[in-house]
Amino acid sequence: MHPKSEFTLRQMRAADLPAVLDIQAQCYGAALVETAEALASRLDLSPSTCWISGLPDGTLAAYLFTHAWPETSLPPWNGALARDWRDSESLTWFVHDMAVAPIGRGAGLAVQLYEAAREVAWNAGLRSSRLVAVQDADGFWRRLGYAPVARHSLGAKLATYGEGAVLMECGL
Numbered sequence: 202m203h204p205k206s207e208f209t210l211r212q213m214r215a216a217d218l219p220a221v222l223d224i225q226a227q228c229y230g231a232a233l234v235e236t237a238e239a240l241a242s243r244l245d246l247s248p249s250t251c252w253i254s255g256l257p258d259g260t261l262a263a264y265l266f267t268h269a270w271p272e273t274s275l276p277p278w279n280g281a282l283a284r285d286w287r288d289s290e291s292l293t294w295f296v297h298d299m300a301v302a303p304i305g306r307g308a309g310l311a312v313q314l315y316e317a318a319r320e321v322a323w324n325a326g327l328r329s330s331r332l333v334a335v336q337d338a339d340g341f342w343r344r345l346g347y348a349p350v351a352r353h354s355l356g357a358k359l360a361t362y363g364e365g366a367v368l369m370e371c372g373l
Contacts, residue, residue, distance in 0.1 A: 208262055208308055210317050213244055213251040220261040221253070228300040233335060233363055235279040235298070242281040243268055243297055249325075250294070250318045254310045262305030265314040269327060270295035275368070278333075278361045294322040294373065296332035315345065323373050333359065334367040346371040 218237055225234055244251045247268035254263040269292040270276050276295060301310050334342050347369040359368055
């Protein structure tokens with residue numbers, strides 16, 4: 202384990218995607234691994250709200266993909282995204298995917314990445330957030346202020362995120 206002070210945060214770049222895919226493979230079962238194309242589209246959609254954390258030697262330890270999205274829908278899981286909503290639609294800050302590799306666990310990287318991207322989202326005018334918690338991560342998100350969305354009509358789309366997926370939201 203590395204000391205917290207060794208890790209640095211910065212906005213993600215396209216060159217980081219191979220290492221991000223490696224972390225994703227370490228952290229998720231095969232059923233939740235997304236394609237490079239799907240993740241690259243999220244980075245292209247909102248490069249200022251996608252972040253990584255790594256060591257001075259360039260080893261990536263954690264990543265976070267987030268972006269604005271219409272409040273009334275969910276982005277497709279493992280699908281390429283594009284900005285195709287109307288300017289009049291209410292947007293939310295959608296937290297799409299965060300993973301911390303074993304090398305970064307216990308260093309508080311998840312919260313640091315979240316706070317860095319949240320500040321950018323807030324400064325962009327977003328005032329609410331949604332996410333889909335997978336792999337029993339809803340407890341982590343509850344600690345950050347998220348709560349399950351009790352009533353919604355997104356069941357079919359939510360099911361594509363995997364068994365036990367929970368739609369959650371909070372105010373920023």
